[in-house]
Amino acid sequence: MSAIETIHVDGVWRAAASGATREVLDPADATILQLVSEGGAEDTDAAVAAARRAFDEGAWPGTPVAERSALLRRVADLLQRDREEIALIESRDTGKTLEEGRVDVDDVTNAFRYFADVVMNESGGRVVDAGSADVHSVVVHEPVGVCALITPWNYPLLQASWKVAPAVAAGNTFVIKPSEVTPLSTVHLIKLLVEAGLPAGVANIVTGAGLPVGQRLAEHPDVDLFSFTGGLASGTKAGAAAVSGAKKIALELGGKNPNVVFADSCATEEGFDTAVDQALNAAFIHSGQVCSAGARLIIEEPVRDRFVAELARRAEKIKLGRGTEDGVECGPLVSQQQLDKVEAYVASALSEGAQLRSGGSRPEPSDVRPASGYFYAPTILDGCHREMKVVREETFGPILTVETFTTENEAVALANDTEYGLAGAVFSGDSARARRVAARLRHGTVWINDYHPYLPQAEWGGFGKSGIGRELGPTGLDEYRESKHIYENLRPEPVRWFAG
Numbered sequence: 346m347s348a349i350e351t352i353h354v355d356g357v358w359r360a361a362a363s364g365a366t367r368e369v370l371d372p373a374d375a376t377i378l379q380l381v382s383e384g385g386a387e388d389t390d391a392a393v394a395a396a397r398r399a400f401d402e403g404a405w406p407g408t409p410v411a412e413r414s415a416l417l418r419r420v421a422d423l424l425q426r427d428r429e430e431i432a433l434i435e436s437r438d439t440g441k442t443l444e445e446g447r448v449d450v451d452d453v454t455n456a457f458r459y460f461a462d463v464v465m466n467e468s469g470g471r472v473v474d475a476g477s478a479d480v481h482s483v484v485v486h487e488p489v490g491v492c493a494l495i496t497p498w499n500y501p502l503l504q505a506s507w508k509v510a511p512a513v514a515a516g517n518t519f520v521i522k523p524s525e526v527t528p529l530s531t532v533h534l535i536k537l538l539v540e541a542g543l544p545a546g547v548a549n550i551v552t553g554a555g556l557p558v559g560q561r562l563a564e565h566p567d568v569d570l571f572s573f574t575g576g577l578a579s580g581t582k583a584g585a586a587a588v589s590g591a592k593k594i595a596l597e598l599g600g601k602n603p604n605v606v607f608a609d610s611c612a613t614e615e616g617f618d619t620a621v622d623q624a625l626n627a628a629f630i631h632s633g634q635v636c637s638a639g640a641r642l643i644i645e646e647p648v649r650d651r652f653v654a655e656l657a658r659r660a661e662k663i664k665l666g667r668g669t670e671d672g673v674e675c676g677p678l679v680s681q682q683q684l685d686k687v688e689a690y691v692a693s694a695l696s697e698g699a700q701l702r703s704g705g706s707r708p709e710p711s712d713v714r715p716a717s718g719y720f721y722a723p724t725i726l727d728g729c730h731r732e733m734k735v736v737r738e739e740t741f742g743p744i745l746t747v748e749t750f751t752t753e754n755e756a757v758a759l760a761n762d763t764e765y766g767l768a769g770a771v772f773s774g775d776s777a778r779a780r781r782v783a784a785r786l787r788h789g790t791v792w793i794n795d796y797h798p799y800l801p802q803a804e805w806g807g808f809g810k811s812g813i814g815r816e817l818g819p820t821g822l823d824e825y826r827e828s829k830h831i832y833e834n835l836r837p838e839p840v841r842w843f844a845g
């Protein structure tokens with residue numbers, strides 16, 4: 346298989362300066378899906394230099410907002426044109442189902458359209474009352490400059506778009522480094538930006554590893570903003586390097602997200618069925634490889650046994666297989682490394698006294714599930730408590746832990762007992778209680794009687810160690826803009842502070 350050129354610098358696609366390549370694997374059978382360029386420090390420096398030039402000397406930062414907005418709309422249309430192609434790329438690269446890939450493309454399209462709108466609506470400055478008719482005081486927005494964008498492997502297109510769309514809308518230039526595990530859809534996205542008419546040097550991509558490419562971007566003196574989505578360990582390390590150079594930083598990190606289920610949500614058969622179904626979706630969609638996965642079920646004692654039994658029955662029936670096969674509901678884990686990690690978490694939980702209610706092993710191979718794929722059965726661990734490693738740490742796999750509560754205060758305390766604070770949910774038939782509990786949850790997104798939906802117009806991000814800053818919403822655009830106060834004295838005269 347010959348390698349494709351996946352490094353894009355100053356409008357030109359090219360191979361790595363070193364000639365190095367990387368094998369991108371198909372997680373469903375561990376075969377090589379694609380050979381891509383493996384960028385290094387030299388490629389990174391060239392990409393930053395191109396972005397710097399395009400910002401300092403190019404037309405994009407000064408391009409009228411209406412033109413920037415129109416370009417984002419063209420990208421949205423191109424995403425829809427290539428919907429099936431991109432969904433297939435994403436499914437084969439990450440392992441997720443084709444349908445999930447299509448949903449991602451639609452979500453991303455909406456994000457581009459949202460930022461096309463919001464940049465138009467929010468482009469005007471703000472006149473500030475300076476307390477004198479002789480002063481004109483206005484706050485205006487300007488692009489930050491050169492942005493370094495680092496993304497993870499689980500939602501490659503989506504995470505890239507949440508950064509690229511506002512960065513481009515605000516008039517910045519950027520270098521993106523997608524995860525080395527799943528770079529393919531981001532490469533396609535850059536092609537669409539070019540096709541939509543973005544000038545050379547504005548959108549650059551270097552495919553390669555966190556070390557050296559990501560770290561180099563964090564440290565590079567010509568980068569103005571470092572925006573990272575990924576794990577806590579690498580995020581804080583890279584973030585520290587960026588901060589030491591006084592760059593602006595945004596970190597979207599992990600989560601250990603509670604799904605709090607009150608017994609009153611299960612008072613009717615419909616309510617019970619809904620809460621179970623949502624808990625299943627919260628924990629196991631994309632094999633639990635979701636930053637906001639509802640990996641901790643926190644359930645009220647009276648319904649615990651029936652709820653967990655039904656959850657386990659349904660988890661056992663989830664159809665695992667290659668994401669592109671008809672009828673498959675859940676794909677493999679993304680890599681051998683993730684599989685090893687999940688197996689270790691389950692072993693540790695069992696050794697700490699958790700009871701296995703479903704899964705707990707790799708499934709039998711089948712015609713849609715090659716033996717060489719990284720499959721793991723949806724796993725439910727009952728009898729968990731907060732001292733267990735599997736409850737405290739992000740497993741990023743198909744593992745659901747079950748904890749029990751008897752009072753509302755206890756439910757809130759358990760749900761907040763995490764160093765993270767990305768997302769969580771409360772299921773209750775009593776809306777006053779649901780809202781009361783939602784108000785007390787220390788998480789960036791809280792769902793009531795639902796799990797997982799997000800809106801491009803609503804901010805996304807975390808409390809605690811889930812990160813710094815927000816993506817999406819008006820704040821998601823502001824992350825890519827500087828505010829400048831211009832104070833104009835319309836009747837200048839001496840101040841005479843000094844007498845001489």
Ligand code: NAD
Nearest residue numbers: 496497498523524555559560575576579583597598599636
């Ligand atoms: P990761 O931290 O291993 O890698 C993320 C990115 O950082 C990759 O591109 C990687 O190459 C790069 N990287 C690694 N070390 C680096 C370094 N020292 N300097 C700069 N870049 C470096 O994360 P992952 O395994 O790809 O993704 C899973 C993690 O991402 C989970 O923790 C998940 O919760 C998190 N995530 C968070 C959100 C969110 O919105 N908060 C969304 C998706 C994923």
